[in-house]
Amino acid sequence: MEHELRAEYAAGSSPADEDPAVKTWHVVRPEEGARAMCGRDLDPASAVRSVDLWGTGKVPICHSCGALFLRESP
Ligand SMILES: [Zn+2]
Secondary structure, eight states: OOOEEEEEEOTTOOTTSSSOOEEEEEEEOGGGTTBBTTSOBOOTTSOEEEGGGTTSSSSOBOHHHHHHHHHHOO
16 A cells, blocks of 8 residues: 655644744555544645655654554555
């Protein structure tokens, strides 16, 4: 199954900002739009990253999404 990461922004930041502050990244299934696996609805305009970033420790990832994603990964 395909997954990608979507940004949740810190309070006061929005995807329209020039340099928005990302609070954490959630895992989404592309066919579910901007709804994270943990159930949080994200801004449809939020940034998308490759799920390959998960596990690198380079970006903060939602723990709930991480656990659910692990369960779906081979
Ligand atoms: Zn999440």
